[in-house]
Amino acid sequence: LNRNIAAAKSSGLPYRISTYLLILAHVHRSWHYAQEMREELGEVYLIVSPSQIFMSCSNAEANVQLTTRKRDFVKPVELYAIVDIYGPSILTTEGEEWKRHRKVVAPAFSEKSNSLVWKESLRQGLEMAKVWSKLEGNNSRVMKVEDTAPYTATLALHVISAAGFGVRQLWAGEDEKKLGSSAIPGFNTSRLTGNHTLTFKESLKTLLGSIIWLAIFPVSLLQKSPFQLHKKLLRAYSECNEYFLELCDFKSKQLELGETTEKGTMDVMGPLVKASEKSPEDSKGAYLTKQEVISNSWIILFAGHETSANIAHLSLLFFAIELEKQGHLQKDIDEIVGSRTSDHWSYETDLGRLWNSWVGASINETLRLMPPLIDIPKIVRGAPQPLTFDGKTVEVPTSTMIHMSAVGAQRNPRYWPHSPSKISNKNHDLDDWVPERWLSSTKKDAHKTTHNDSESDDGENTTSFDSNDGLLVPPKGVFIPFSEGARACPGRRFSQIEVTAVLAVIFRSYSLELDVSEWANDAQVEKMSEDERRAVYQKAMGKARALIAASQSEIFLQVRGNYPVKFVKRGEEKFMGCFF
């Protein structure tokens, strides 16, 4: 402890002494009090325990250095061991090995795969609404949904399966005949072949639900366990591996045949399989082994599934709370797509326009307020590292575990346009969901920047629909839900396109209102005056806001519990009129 205190003292940073367990608790709960800590200790501070020095950073200038000086501040890949179940991947490697993975995986997120994401997300959004309409007591005009979270999770899985792996998935009740020649037994059908005892979706559900065991114990030990839970988990683990292997073979054959080369490389996995068929000598460093194709496919599924699903789920919930804002959203969607049905919406023109409207603004605002990864970890492995911000230079001690606090920077009044809160007594509204801050009318010169976030310091450049001047572009290091620099998320556009398509296709046809049946039934609401309706809705708004504020971060930030909502055909809203 004394040694760590001495290192903290000489760092020049404010620090607090704590135990390691309290650091863990801090990390786990930090999103609840990131701002109080920032106000008390400053934007960059240390917590010191006998076994560890921990640094939290909500300063933009420092964040930029943490993401661009990739040799000085490295990714502590050991933290990701929990998801490393099929071997090392792009997410869980560092240095030269990571470069090899990245060289293959990042370009696989191409314009071709993005256009698949767009098409599939529109289709899945419509199918999801169909499923809601068939729930007990619902019809196609009024659809009560107890919890939208499991549905957005299924949707995200289906989109990754289609755009990531080239395998379309169906919702329960959809006719498997629809799949035609793209049916793959067990992977997207209920018929099992070979040694399979579970479908792909069943194995995945078991695996995701109990992944923690695989992180704690090696497979060889679990194999000796007498517990049913462990046996089931191991079964799911090996069947998932089998499914990925079968998928690799399927894609190899597609590529071999040549006739469907285009089809075989449209999705993200196609280029990975292609890279595994090259010899290391012929590939200029861009090759993967077959097992690495599987480990990366798994990681793509894992990293891109709950994250996008949570943003879609939360955006829906925020719009149900903020009916006036929902009105603005629908107006923008109507203006952009007009009377065209979603099968005529274009990736080239409509996507960009939707992104630069209330749709993109609301997604960015959800990511700002509720980033799925509340902290982005880095570590100092070698000598202490200088860090310069606000005109001073401090020294980050060796072995310091760093958290770039996404919540801390993204709610920091210093960096964001803000007004006094309309729902609390705070003098800023950065803890509130205010999508309009992203729209041009609220742009202020002070927040303009020259940074083009479509370029990483690896020199990789991809076309971007979100680097034009449609939405506010915060300074570098301030808006970091996808991290920045070389280790930034390669699935950023994938998820932006997915959530844009889903919100647009749903709000084009439906309005979303909170269920108020806890206070009044439908007949009672019918008889209420406008003021009475507003009063009852405000109770529901308060409860839904409290639910979101009580979210917890396990691996990702997630709402715990649910709030029932009603999707109603546009024009049949019960409460929307009270808020205009």
Ligand code: HEM
């Ligand atoms: C709202 C959605 C998403 C958010 C907020 C998000 C956030 C992030 C963040 C913060 C990182 C950096 C983690 C770190 O450095 O420790 C990351 C990395 C990664 N993400 Fe995402 N992500 C999202 C969606 C996706 C999607 C849809 C995919 C794939 C389909 C994906 C694939 C990956 C991969 C493969 C990495 C590792 C990159 C590397 O280490 O080089 N993500 N993501």
